[in-house]
Amino acid sequence: METVEELIKELKSDDCEIRWRAARALRWTKAASAVRPLIKAMGDSDCNVRWSAAESLVVIGEPAVHPLAAALKDLIETFVGEQGGHLDDCETQKKSIHLFEPYTTRTQTFAGGRRGRWDK
DSSP states (O other), X not given: OOOHHHHHHHTTOSOHHHHHHHHHHHHHHTOGGGHHHHHHHTTOSSHHHHHHHHHHHHHHOHHHHHHHHXXXXXXXXXXXXXXXXXXXXXXXXXXXXGGGHHHXXXXXXXXXXXXXXXXX
């Protein structure tokens, strides 16, 4: 059995299957030390790695909440800055919502929510 540290190192492998297996295995450790590397893995070039990282963060649960919120805030602020807007501007908020469209239907279904867009 691999340690949490070994699995975290495997998230940086050149082989996407190794990264996917590592992201998947980290969920069962429920290790808080895996949260930030898993958040980073949500930006992986491979969709299976991204999805496994997200699922693992759900399983890890509460230790992932604040780091995920901080990462989300950073993502939105970066996007807003690139658009030349401000977060309190309605048009910028509408544009920001589209960052999450690839994840909404699948995430809602996974989380037991209704299918469809959550911003309607």
